[in-house]
Amino acid sequence: MQNTLNIRSIVEQELQQKGYNLSRFSQVSGMNRGTLSLILNGNPSKLPSIPQLDKIAEALGYEQGWLYELYLEECFDREVPHWRRLKNFLYRCIQLDKEELIDKALHRLMEDCSQTAAVFDAAEEWYEEGHRQILLPFYRYVTVNEKYRHAERLAVSHYRIFRLSQSENFENNLRAAITFEPYRHELPVGFRLDGLLKLANIYYNQHIWEKVELYADELRELATEVYENKISLHEDQDREKGLETERHLVVYFGQGYVLKGNALANVKKYDEALTYISGYQNLYWFNGLDEIGQKEVLKLSHFSEANFLAVNLLKGNQSYLTRYTEFLRSNPNELLPGLMVIMDAANQHHFLVDHILDEFMIPIEKMKDELQYQNGYYQSTSSIERYEDLYRKLSVYFLKYQRYNEGIENLLKGLSISLRVNNKSNLLAYLAMGEVFRNYATNSQINRFEFIMREVLKLEEVQLSNFIPDNVK
Structure with missing residues (x-):
């Protein structure tokens, strides 16, 4: 038996129960009477738009999102939905936090790979609006359906998934990093800088020093290339296509040295680590420094002082212990990492630090x-x-x-x-x-x-x- 449960039949039943005729409901809902007639009496009936469905729901005393499940079914049962109609539906689902319906819609859309570019563009548009975790299914859809396996949008989708998947769970972060890293070379340069910095930090937290060194080297080389080619060095250029970075360029350049030096120190290559510390000791020569860049340079200089004392202490030179302790007293924000360094040195070289x-x-x-x-x-x-x-x-x-x-x-x-x-x-x-x-x-x-x-x-x-x-x- 054919299922007669649909939007039209349910709305008709609601109107009948509440005693509304078409004219009266047009006044209550604020919808055009002719539009309502097409929805309720057309042959075939017209599927309402999402704004129209929300107006009907509100007029009948229901929350927005009422009948969305049926709306999705009817969208696909009648024909492959026009992207504009489906996009409006998905956007309202994002606004109303209806993740299950988003998953169902994208699953149904799997049969039509021609919409991959449209799904990606919509996800990027909504990302710019500030939506985050709820966009994960959209980027996953793109990674499954993208035909050109090295296309930029495939790489960007993997990058977005990588960033949106970060949590307090180290194992999940590592798994996300492993999945993302093969696609890093296909990213726009700005995303690649951000991605390399994040990869290096994840592997740093996991104490996988070889990987930290690898991505620190890549980060430093890419930042140097960007700098030497004078790509978007000034604030008014920072949002140009190709260099949409979260941080000032000097951060990526300096962090390439910081992470490399710290990784070397952690495998007890202390003399090599000291050479990289000098690389971010004074970056005021860096062209294109605005107020934010100046603050970042000062911060990196601060790191270099701390790391210079720490590495010498880790080498076993106990004479640096007093200087390092004084540094920590003057810089309480460094207490936690600083005490970790002191304990490492104490355990390695039998210092008493009670x-x-x-x-x-x-x-x-x-x-x-x-x-x-x-x-x-x-x-x-x-x-x-x-x-x-x-x-x-x-x-x-x-x-x-x-x-x-x-x-x-x-x-x-x-x-x-x-x-x-x-x-x-x-x-x-x-x-x-x-x-x-x-x-x-x-x-x-x-x-x-x-x-x-x-x-x-x-x-x-x-x-x-x-x-x-x-x-x-």
Whole structure:
């Protein structure tokens, strides 16, 4: 039996129940009587536009979005919908946050690959308006349907997916990076600068230093090429097609040196790292510096001072410890990364730094509590990673000197954060340390450790809850 449930029949039933004739409903809805007649009495009936459907819904006492499910079905049942009609429908779904209907519409549109360019252009238009996560299905549609596998819009779609997929989950970020990176060369130069900087930072958080070096080198080379070819160096040119960057050009140039130097320092190539630090020590020669650019240069110069002291300290030169501590006192924003450097140096070269911990750990913990209070938890993945890393270094320091209670307390703090962000490489290290030093833990610490391990099982979807002995539940 043919399904007679459609927009026309439902609206007719509503009008009848509420006692409206065509003339009266025209007055109530503010719609032209002739238009209403075509919708309700035409043969075949006219499918209303989205604005018309919203007016009908409002006049009948329903929320906007009423009958959208049927509207989508009728769009495709009658014929392949005209793109303008479908675009209006999709835009209203974005405004009303109807993600399920967007997915259904794009799935139905899969049968018509000729709309790929139109879908991409619409997504870019709406991206410029400020819409973000809800556009992911549009860009995924383009990546599936784009016939020319190296077309610019395919690369831009992968770039958008990469950026929109970023979260506090390190593993998800890494997966998004791996998917995106083969398409980076096909991007417009501005997007490529942004993409390379983001890739380098993701791999930095994952401690994959070879990749950090690779993308730092690419970033530095591309920024240099852009600079030397004088592409959009001034503020009034920054939004020209081909160089739509989120940051000033000097940031990409300087960060290419920063990331390269930091990656080298992390693999203990300290002398090489020092040569890259000099590359961003003084960038005031950089042409095209506006007020924003001047601030970025000052920030990079600040980084170079901090990193110069840090690398020399990591080389084992304890004479830099006092200077570095003084630097941190004068620059409280550097306390967290700075203390991580101090702990690395202390663990590598057997420095005693209790006096520094006594001074700095109280403000460090206060900063963490304020960050948690402001954002519900840590909003920035770099902040999360730093606190997790710091607790791991602290646990090593205390355990090395057989201060087991302090070591295990820091281990548990870091393990908890590592679990939350799904950082599996550090998670395994924490679990191993926990097992090795289990005999030195208090009963309370053992209970907290076992609770976290059960959470790990949940994360891995290991269904063992019915088999865990009662004494460890």
